[in-house]
Amino acid sequence: MQILxxxxxxxxxxxxxxxxxxxxxxxxxxxxxxxxxxxxxGCAFSLIWSSAFIAGKQAMTGCGPFTLLSLRFLAAGAxxxxxxxWLPGDTPQQAAAPAIAWRHALIAGLLTNVVYxxxxxxxxxxxxxxxxxxxxxxxxxxxxxxxxxxxxxxxGARQLLGLLCxxxxxxxxxxxxxxxxxxxxxxxxLGVGMILAGALALAASTLYNRRAAGQLNPWRIxxxxxxxxxxxxxxxxxxxxxxxxxxxxxxLASLAYQATVVSIGTTLMLLWLVRHGGAAKASSxxxxxxxxxxxxxxxxxxxxxxxxxxxxxxxxxxxxGLVMRR
Numbered sequence: 607m608q609i610l611x612x613x614x615x616x617x618x619x620x621x622x623x624x625x626x627x628x629x630x631x632x633x634x635x636x637x638x639x640x641x642x643x644x645x646x647x648g649c650a651f652s653l654i655w656s657s658a659f660i661a662g663k664q665a666m667t668g669c670g671p672f673t674l675l676s677l678r679f680l681a682a683g684a685x686x687x688x689x690x691x692w693l694p695g696d697t698p699q700q701a702a703a704p705a706i707a708w709r710h711a712l713i714a715g716l717l718t719n720v721v722y723x724x725x726x727x728x729x730x731x732x733x734x735x736x737x738x739x740x741x742x743x744x745x746x747x748x749x750x751x752x753x754x755x756x757x758x759x760x761x762g763a764r765q766l767l768g769l770l771c772x773x774x775x776x777x778x779x780x781x782x783x784x785x786x787x788x789x790x791x792x793x794x795x796l797g798v799g800m801i802l803a804g805a806l807a808l809a810a811s812t813l814y815n816r817r818a819a820g821q822l823n824p825w826r827i828x829x830x831x832x833x834x835x836x837x838x839x840x841x842x843x844x845x846x847x848x849x850x851x852x853x854x855x856x857x858l859a860s861l862a863y864q865a866t867v868v869s870i871g872t873t874l875m876l877l878w879l880v881r882h883g884g885a886a887k888a889s890s891x892x893x894x895x896x897x898x899x900x901x902x903x904x905x906x907x908x909x910x911x912x913x914x915x916x917x918x919x920x921x922x923x924x925x926x927g928l929v930m931r932r
Contacts (some may be wrong), residue, residue: 639882648883648891651875656898658868659738660906661860662727668857670847671727672839677851678861679719679836682869686829693825703821708830711818715831717811720838725804729797739899741801742892743776746929748809749889756813759884768928772893775922779896782914812876812885819881828873890929893922 665674686693730738747769754761818827843849851857879888897919 644879644883644887647875648879648888649894651872651879652891652894653898653902654868654875655872655892656739656895657902658864658872659730659899660902661864661868662730665857665860665864666727666731668852668854669850670843671731672724672843673847673849673851674861674864675719675723675727676836676839676843678864678869679832679839681861681865683829683832683836685866686825686832686870690825690829694823696823696826700821700823707818707821710814711822711827711830712834714811714814714818715827715835716838717807717814719831719835721807722804722811724839724842725800725807729800729804732793732797733801737780737798738801739895740776740780741798742805742808743895744773744802745805745808745812746886746889746892747773748806749812750886752809752813753816753885757816757885759886761886765886765929768925769890769893770925771921771928772890772925775918775920775925776893776896778921779900779915779918782912782918809889812880812889815877815880816885819877824874824877827877828870831873832869887929890926893926897922 662671662674669677726738726742733741750759750761750765750769753759876888879891897915900915900919
C-alpha cells in the first residue's frame with residue numbers, strides 16, 4: 607500500500623526515520639518546466655534575497671533585529687490578507703490537502719523567518735552585509751545532502767561537482783573580501799556562527815517547503831508563514847528590544863521594501879522553484895548570493911569590486927550550470 611506518497615510493504619513497521627521520510631516525500635519535480643525558466647526565476651530570487659541583507663543593515667540603524675523582522679512579517683501578512691479576494695483560490699486538490707502539509711508549511715516558515723533570519727540579522731550586527739550573503743551560500747550544499755539522504759532526491763556526481771565548485775567560489779570571495787579568518791574578531795566570529803546556524807535552518811526549511819509546495823496554495827502558505835513568524839517574534843522583540851523604532855525615511859523605506867518585495871516575493875519564488883525544480887536545485891541559487899551581494903554592495907554602498915570577486919564568481923556560475931543541467 608502507499609502512505610503519503612511512499613510505498614510501504616504490508617506487515618512492515620515503520621521506524622521513526624522512515625516515518626519522517628515518508629511524511630516528507632513527494633513525487634518528482636515537474637520535469638516539463640524549461641530549464642531557462644527555472645534559471646530566470648532562480649536568478650531573480652537570489653538577487654532579491656541578497657538585497658535583503660543590505661536593506662536590513664540600513665534598517666537596523668533605527669530598530670533592533672527582532673523588531674524589524676516582526677514588523678516586516680506582520681506587515682507582509684496583513685498586505686496578503688487585504689489582497690486575498692484578488693488572489694487565486696484553492697484548487698480541489700489543494701482544498702483536500704492533508705493537515706500534515708499545513709504543519710510542514712508552518713515549520714518551514716518558522717525555520718526560515720524566525721530561526722534563519724533571527725540568527726542571521728543578529729549576526730549581521732557584527733558581520734558585513736556582503737560577508738553575510740556569502741556565508742548563507744553554504745545552504746545549497748547542506749540542502750542537497752539532506753535532500754539526497756532524507757527525501758531520496760537524486761544527487762549525481764555532476765550535481766555534487768557543481769555544488770563543490772560553487773562552494774569553492776564562495777570561499778575564494780570570502781577570503782579575498784575579508785582578509786581571511788585572521789581579520790575577524792571574537793564578536794564577528796560569534797556573528798559568523800549565528801549566520802551558519804541559520805543557514806542550516808534554511809536548508810531544513812527548504813525540505814519542509816518541498817512537501818507543502820506541491821499540495822497547498824502558495825499564497826495561503828505565504829500568509830500562514832508570515833503571520834506565524836511575525837507573531838512568534840513579537841514577544842521576543844518586546845522583551846529584548848522594547849519594540850523601539852526610529853521611523854526615519856530610510857528605516858521606513860527599508861521596512862516597506864523588505865515586507866513587500868523580499869518577504870512576499872522570495873517566499874512565492876522559492877515555493878515555485880521547489881515545486882518545479884526540487885529542493886536541491888532551488889537551494890542551489892543561493893550560490894549566486896555572493897555575486898549579487900558584491901554587485902549590490904558596489905552599486906548601493908560604494909564598495910569596490912575586485913579582480914578576486916570576479917574570479918570567485920566564475921566557479922559559482924559554472925557550478926550552478928552543472929546543477930541546472932538536465
